[in-house]
Amino acid sequence: MSDTRLTYLDKAKGMAIILMVFAHTMPGETINTWIFAFHMPLFFIVSGILIAWKFGEEKESASSLKKDLKKRLFQLGIPYCVFSFLLAGYYGILQYLAGEVNQMGTYLFKVVTMQGIDSLWFLPCYFVAEVVMKVTLFRPLIAHVVGIVTICALVLYFICVKETPDEWWCRFVLKVCVCYAFVYIGYELMKIRVVERLHFVVACMSLLICSGLALYNGFSAIGSLQLNNPVLFFINATGLTFMWFYFFHKDEARKWFDWLSFFGKNSMVILCTNNLLIEVIRLLDYRWAGGILLANGICGSICFTVMIIGLEIPLVYCASNTRLSILFGKRI
Numbered sequence: 001m002s003d004t005r006l007t008y009l010d011k012a013k014g015m016a017i018i019l020m021v022f023a024h025t026m027p028g029e030t031i032n033t034w035i036f037a038f039h040m041p042l043f044f045i046v047s048g049i050l051i052a053w054k055f056g057e058e059k060e061s062a063s064s065l066k067k068d069l070k071k072r073l074f075q076l077g078i079p080y081c082v083f084s085f086l087l088a089g090y091y092g093i094l095q096y097l098a099g100e101v102n103q104m105g106t107y108l109f110k111v112v113t114m115q116g117i118d119s120l121w122f123l124p125c126y127f128v129a130e131v132v133m134k135v136t137l138f139r140p141l142i143a144h145v146v147g148i149v150t151i152c153a154l155v156l157y158f159i160c161v162k163e164t165p166d167e168w169w170c171r172f173v174l175k176v177c178v179c180y181a182f183v184y185i186g187y188e189l190m191k192i193r194v195v196e197r198l199h200f201v202v203a204c205m206s207l208l209i210c211s212g213l214a215l216y217n218g219f220s221a222i223g224s225l226q227l228n229n230p231v232l233f234f235i236n237a238t239g240l241t242f243m244w245f246y247f248f249h250k251d252e253a254r255k256w257f258d259w260l261s262f263f264g265k266n267s268m269v270i271l272c273t274n275n276l277l278i279e280v281i282r283l284l285d286y287r288w289a290g291g292i293l294l295a296n297g298i299c300g301s302i303c304f305t306v307m308i309i310g311l312e313i314p315l316v317y318c319a320s321n322t323r324l325s326i327l328f329g330k331r332i
Contacts, residue, residue: 006053007261008195008248009046014260015244016042017267020119021274021308025293026301036221037214040122041182041237042244043267047130048186051137065134072127075268075329080123082327083272084111087118090276094283113168118275121175121223129180133187147184150177151234158230171225178222185238195245203246210239263309266316269328273315277308 016039023035088107095102110117114124136143154177165171214220214236217228227233251257263270281304285293293300319328 006049007252007258008245009049010261010264011248011251011257012042012241012244012260012264013046013267014262014264015248015257016040017263017270018260018305018309021270021278022301022305024119024274024278025304025308026298029298030215031298033219034211034214036219037210037217037233038237038240038244040222042241043122044126044129044179044182045186045189045238045241047126048133048183048188049190051130051133051183052187052190068134069131072130076123076127078329079268079272079327080116080120081111083276084117084120087120087276090279091117094279110168113172115168115172119223119271120275122271125172125175125179125222128176129183132176132180133183143184143187147181147188150184151181154178154181155230155234158227164225174225175222178225178227181234182237185234189238189242194242195249198242198246200250203243206239207243210236210243214240262316263312266312266319269316269319270309270312272328273312274308277311278304281307 019035019039023032023039026032085108088104088111091107092102092104095104107117109115115121116124132146133143136146154174157174165174213232217232217236220227220233248257248260282293285291293304296303318324319330
């Protein structure tokens with residue numbers, strides 16, 4: 001196992017988490033379609049890359065895997081519970097003050113059944129997908145079979161079934177399968193060193209082609225199980241993700257985008273808190289400024305994003321240097 005960080009992954013995660021915040025502040029724009037085509041798959045692909053990079057052909061012992069999974073459960077489970085209940089409480093209070101039907105029971109049901117609220121759907125899916133990947137790697141052949149079968153089954157399902165299932169458990173299983181598919185893709189492509197082998201011209205052409213195909217495929221998102229054409233969705237998400245990996249890998253010599261590493265290393269904090277911050281600022285903007293941020297389109301979204309990222313910096317400090325770190329799955 002290697003202890004060195006792959007800094008280009010931190011930069012890519014930093015870019016993706018900032019784009020996530022930007023997309024959450026901007027309603028119904030073409031750029032939103034492009035961002036959602038890859039920004040969440042990128043994190044699952046990173047997981048697969050790290051699994052392949054850290055362990056390679058080595059096999060974790062059952063005891064070390066058990067210890068690792070307990071650690072991940074702590075890292076992901078605590079922030080999931082804390083911030084899910086905070087969001088549920090906040091939304092419930094707003095509905096009560098507005099005289100609307102209180103949906104607190106619905107929110108709590110989503111939390112308990114690991115569906116998550118807003119961005120927090122990511123955490124349980126990430127945990128389960130990572131567990132499946134690591135467990136199947138005890139038998140590499142089984143890992144390959146499960147990965148390929150999962151991708152093929154998902155493609156067939158989303159081609160043949162046009163509607164999202166009503167049952168919550170079915171939606172959860174489907175999301176986990178999509179997330180696991182990207183973990184597996186990241187694992188396999190890391191083993192053949194795709195990032196190191198790409199050529200600049202090929203990377204640029206792929207970025208343009210996948211971006212065009214993403215816009216052609218329309219808005220897609222794992223959280224809502226809206227993939228449209230599943231083949232295009234997997235191709236676009238993988239292609240755009242690895243193009244960014246390539247460009248940030250080349251940046252390691254120039255160090256122009258090293259600042260993104262800060263946000264990449266602390267993407268968990270931003271993921272857990274962005275929805276709460278967005279809703280609070282949106283409420284204040286509506287009450288005190290007449291919704292000026294929303295009314296100014298992309299410019300308003302950029303200002304909104306800068307405000308959120310600015311507020312996230314002290315939260316990152318608290319998550320790293322105070323006793324509040326336990327809320328984010330970290331130990332002092």
